[in-house]
Amino acid sequence: MSATNYVTRVFSSPLDIPANAWNHLLGREADPSPFMNHAYLAALHTSGCAQQSAGWQAQFVTLWQGAELQAACPMYLKNHSYGEYVFDWAWANAYAQHGLDYYPKALVAVPFTPVPGARLLAANPAARTALAQALIAHARAENLSSLHLLFAQPQDVAACEAAGMMLRHTVQFHWKNVAPTLPTAPATAWAVDACGSLPPEEVGLAGAELRPFQDFDHFLASLQQEKRKKIRQERRKVAEAGVVFRWSMGTAISAADWDFFYRCYERTYREHGNAPYLNRDFFHRMAQSIPEHWLLFIAERDGQAMASSLIGIDAQAGVAYGRYWGALERVDCLHFEACYYQPLAWCIAHGYNRFEGGAQGEHKMARALLPVKTTSAHWLAHPSFANAVERFLEREDQGIQQYLEHLAQRNPMKGMPALQTAPVSSTEA
Secondary structure, eight states: OEETTEEEEEESOGGGSOHHHHHHHHHTSSSOOGGGSHHHHHHHHHTTTTSGGGTEEEOEEEEEETTEEEEEEOEEEESSOTTOSSOOHHHHHHHHHTTOOOOSEEEESOTTOOOOBOOSEESSHHHHHHHHHHHHHHHHHTTOSEEEEOSBOHHHHHHHHHTTOEEEEEEEEEEEOOEEEOOSSOOOOEEOOSSSOOOHHHHTOTTOEEEOOSSHHHHHHTBOHHHHHHHHHHHHHHHHTTEEEEEEEGGGSOHHHHHHHHHHHHHHHHHTTOOOSSOHHHHHHHHHHOGGGEEEEEEEETTEEEEEEEEEEETTTTEEEEEEEEESSOOTTHHHIIIIIHHHHHHHHTTOOEEEEEEOOGGGGGGTOEEEEEEEEEEESSHHHHHHHHHHHHHHHHHHHHHHHHHHTTOOBTTOOOEEOOOOOTTOO
């Protein structure tokens, strides 16, 4: 299939796409999440975590000019909506009530990974636009009910909107390594963006000096007294329980530590009545192929490991991603220590710019992970359903904006005005 001067090729496995060509495009993106690395997607496939047997049928769409890869994205045909974190169960139910098939649908996303970032890898804006158009053309040709592109970067959102897709917003909570020194003059509201650094004009603190936190105590000093006191109490409970932490990174994570982490991770899923999305083989492949993107914290008591948290990291961008955790013993506030306080202290000590706490979770605000708006794009083939969903999204977006305004009144930072939550444009994440 050709679109203008591109040839479109669809692959049933990421292994059929040259890794160097894929990663070259990824490296050119504004927000190249490590979870879009070819090795990460390949490991999901080869481990069986994201294969047709699990409801993830790979159909990676690529655009070529001769032998040169010009654009690419990870697309899957789905017969369910698990592992996505942008929920469309109500849409599927509405289709079923009218005797229509919602599944299979097309999904452009990283399986089980609600991390915003590049989705439409492209050599240039024209290729990105062509890829968005090719995705819709492919969905039409395959008689699919719909196409969904999740947690996209602004450039992808703009290309999807230009192709006629509808936008949907959700809220996540991210921490930024920014210690503002308040000016003497009144400051404007603190605006929170989803991606990148925070120069003064983006933060909206007129005249404020922005610098990284010096240490965890410096970070605590930036919080309101109530929040600061609560965090200290929570950390004290863990310490008084005799729990200490150690961390290792990259190739320094031993096979035994990987095994222990997986015991914790699997047990946490089982305790909630679910099988884990990811198997041990997947994490074995992570340790072999991209170890530089992993940081592991292990909690010990009386010399015995008893809990762990695994953090994704991108050293070049200075970003850490809260991903997985589990515990073999119950200790009050251990989750907060393993998943927030240890990673934040590590980020401060190592000069990282941002820590993304993952999907949902208002409780993260009390720990200075502030709300950001994330964006997905959607196309539905059925005109009547497309119109109904468009009206629903308009109402939902109003609700999201009201929710953000509510959160804005709960700014945890000391001496700071309410968070600014102006509506996000179609080119913002």
